[in-house]
Amino acid sequence: MRALPAMTLDWSVVWQHRDALIAGTATTFLLTIATMAIAVPCGVIRALATRNWARGAVAECNGV
Numbered sequence: 001m002r003a004l005p006a007m008t009l010d011w012s013v014v015w016q017h018r019d020a021l022i023a024g025t026a027t028t029f030l031l032t033i034a035t036m037a038i039a040v041p042c043g044v045i046r047a048l049a050t051r052n053w054a055r056g057a058v059a060e061c062n063g064v
Contacts, residue, residue, distance in 0.1 A: 014021065
């Protein structure tokens with residue numbers, strides 16, 4: 001078998017487009033924070049509502 005040729009990586013492309021990469025990273029970070037700020041309270045509210053609903057349903061079945 002023949003050996004594969006060595007690969008050289010050209011990192012200058014990353015450096016040339018660093019502004020776009022930084023902007024994309026910042027956007028991703030902000031979207032993650034915004035999503036978590038919405039999702040966590042919604043999840044807590046839903047969990048509490050489900051828990052209270054289940055307690056009420058059990059009480060209804062037991063005739064309390």
